[in-house]
Amino acid sequence: xxxxxxxxxxxxxxxxxxxxxxxxxxxxxxxxxxxxxxxxxxxxxxxxxxxxxxxxxxxxxxxxxxxxxxxxxxxxxxxxxxxxxxxxxxxxxxxxxxxxxxxxxxxxxxxxxxxxxxxxxxxxxxxxxxxxxxxxxxxxxxxxxxxxxxxxxxxxxxxxxxxxxxxxxxxxxxxxxxxxxxxxxxxxxxxxxxxxxxxxxxxxxxxxxxxxxxxxxxxxxxxxxxxxxxxxxxxxxxxxxxxxxxxxxxxxxxxxxxxxxxxxxxxxxxxxxxxxxxxxxxxxxxxxxxxxxxxxxxxxxxxxxxxxxxxxxxxxxxxx
Amino acid sequence: xxxxxxxxxxxxxxxxxxxxxxxxxxxxxxxxxxxxxxxxxxxxxxxxxxxxxxxxxxxxxxxxxxxxxxxxxxxxxxxxxxxxxxxxxxxxxxxxxxxxxxxxxxxxxxxxxxxxxxxxxxxxxxxxxxxxxxxxxxxxxxxxxxxxxxxxxxxxxxxxxxxxxxxxxxxxxxxxxxxxxxxxxxxxxxxxxxxxxxxxxxxxxxxxxxxxxxxxxxxxxxxxxxxxxxxxxx
Numbered sequence: 001x002x003x004x005x006x007x008x009x010x011x012x013x014x015x016x017x018x019x020x021x022x023x024x025x026x027x028x029x030x031x032x033x034x035x036x037x038x039x040x041x042x043x044x045x046x047x048x049x050x051x052x053x054x055x056x057x058x059x060x061x062x063x064x065x066x067x068x069x070x071x072x073x074x075x076x077x078x079x080x081x082x083x084x085x086x087x088x089x090x091x092x093x094x095x096x097x098x099x100x101x102x103x104x105x106x107x108x109x110x111x112x113x114x115x116x117x118x119x120x121x122x123x124x125x126x127x128x129x130x131x132x133x134x135x136x137x138x139x140x141x142x143x144x145x146x147x148x149x150x151x152x153x154x155x156x157x158x159x160x161x162x163x164x165x166x167x168x169x170x171x172x173x174x175x176x177x178x179x180x181x182x183x184x185x186x187x188x189x190x191x192x193x194x195x196x197x198x199x200x201x202x203x204x205x206x207x208x209x210x211x212x213x214x215x216x217x218x219x220x221x222x223x224x225x226x227x228x229x230x231x232x233x234x235x236x237x238x239x240x241x242x243x244x245x246x247x248x249x250x251x252x253x254x255x256x257x258x259x260x261x262x263x264x265x266x267x268x269x270x271x272x273x274x275x276x277x278x279x280x281x282x283x284x285x286x287x288x289x290x291x292x293x294x295x296x297x298x299x300x301x302x303x304x305x306x307x308x309x310x311x312x313x314x315x316x317x318x319x320x
Numbered sequence: 321x322x323x324x325x326x327x328x329x330x331x332x333x334x335x336x337x338x339x340x341x342x343x344x345x346x347x348x349x350x351x352x353x354x355x356x357x358x359x360x361x362x363x364x365x366x367x368x369x370x371x372x373x374x375x376x377x378x379x380x381x382x383x384x385x386x387x388x389x390x391x392x393x394x395x396x397x398x399x400x401x402x403x404x405x406x407x408x409x410x411x412x413x414x415x416x417x418x419x420x421x422x423x424x425x426x427x428x429x430x431x432x433x434x435x436x437x438x439x440x441x442x443x444x445x446x447x448x449x450x451x452x453x454x455x456x457x458x459x460x461x462x463x464x465x466x467x468x469x470x471x472x473x474x475x476x477x478x479x480x481x482x483x484x485x486x487x488x489x490x491x492x493x494x495x496x497x498x499x500x501x502x503x504x505x506x507x508x509x510x511x512x513x514x515x516x517x518x519x520x521x522x523x524x525x526x527x528x529x530x531x532x533x534x535x536x537x538x539x540x541x542x543x544x545x546x547x548x549x550x551x552x553x554x
Contacts (some may be wrong), residue, residue, distance in 0.1 A: 159326035178335035180342045299353070302434040306349055309441055314338060315327050315446045317464045
């Protein structure tokens with residue numbers, strides 16, 4: 001197969017892959033988790049059916065909520081559709097729009113989305129949504145330094161902070177993989193991802209226990225297509241973060257090095273396979289640990305911070 | 321950082337050696353959190369095992385056959401005998417119908433865990449930067465491993481200061497010795513074997529003494545906590 005795709009098509013495919021595969025990855029995690037607990041679990045395609053059902057339902061807004069409440073899911077979705085342009089989803093080479101922002105830029109857009117959802121949650125006047133928004137902001141303030149130190153590590157390792165550069169560096173030699181700075185940064189990022197996607201040990205993902213909720217509580221008042229957008233958005237955020245961990249840090253292999261249709265297709269398949277494998281790991285973690293009490297989350301974050309800081313320390317003496 | 325020079329990757333050998341050394345340091349940090357005496361002893365055994373593994377790696381990569389013997393001896397002593405001796409000495413300290421090894425030492429930290437970790441990170445940073453200032457270079461292992469070993473020693477001090485139970489303090493002392501062996505591996509890998517063995521047996525004496533002290537303390541205070549030791553006379 002020697003059909004060469006135009007570069008803009010590849011660029012669009014990056015976003016389309018993330019948008020289309022995200023609910024599926026959530027489905028895989030839910031399924032594996034159920035099997036580990038001895039249940040049959042939902043079908044893999046269940047999240048797609050949920051989204052379709054929600055899109056057909058009526059949308060309601062609480063009394064007194066302004067236009068912000070309804071605009072926030074759309075704006076957040078826009079953010080989630082923008083980030084895949086910046087990170088190596090399918091290709092090893094930077095696509096034209098890939099240099100719009102670095103890792104920090106992508107992080108800013110993700111936190112903008114989370115901020116907008118929090119504002120919408122505050123609009124509702126519902127105590128649980130507000131509680132979730134307030135907790136999400138509190139804890140993201142303490143995970144921020146971890147992300148910063150991970151970015152510092154990347155910057156020291158590659159001399160730049162473009163995600164494409166780090167992925168290329170990791171692929172370049174075995175020495176780049178076993179260096180402690182790389183392993184520590186990847187581990188710290190994984191812990192932050194567990195927090196950001198609302199997984200054990202930070203939050204129960206599928207429970208209905210409001211007292212432990214952080215991220216899950218925020219869209220309580222949204223309904224219909226808006227709720228669908230928020231659910232889809234959080235699945236996309238999860239896949240975006242998985243993609244950053246996989247294609248930049250842990251396993252930047254299987255990406256297309258040319259725009260040929262065959263290799264791009266292979267890249268799509270390998271991304272989905274890698275994300276599903278990571279999802280299985282996350283499901284195992286979900287089943288092996290207990291949820292931390294809310295005030296113990298600082299311990300979890302301090303462990304992630306320790307890893308990220310040690311990564312920079314080891315680089316300081318040139319041995320990382 | 322755009323335009324700044326990238327830090328070159330170390331060779332696979334020094335990368336792996338550094339990773340193992342970082343593992344030793346992370347285990348040391350893990351000791352801040354352990355809630356059961358049994359798990360604390362297990363962490364110590366894991367840390368000792370990591371050091372033996374590092375010794376094997378160095379022996380294989382640098383062709384120092386002595387180190388194989390040292391690795392074997394240190395594994396046998398620190399990962400097998402010391403934990404067994406400790407468990408024997410501390411048997412029956414649980415009380416309240418608890419099985420052996422379930423002795424609870426949770427929440428014995430004098431500060432919250434997150435704060436303790438931040439303090440320990442600051443202390444470890446001091447170790448890192450001071451080693452960089454010393455400019456010691458070893459032919460056997462990278463300087464980073466030396467910096468990490470100094471950090472292990474300093475963090476072990478923080479552990480002994482912060483945790484107010486005798487078991488963690490004793491284990492902090494033994495893990496401090498682990499940090500020192502790591503340092504020895506970096507700066508004096510070809511140290512005469514007999515000296516290393518003497519140090520190892522020194523440790524065994526310390527383990528027995530500390531074990532007895534823990535028993536005496538438990539006999540008097542009915543707990544492993546040192547929080548009650550506020551008077552000068554018993």
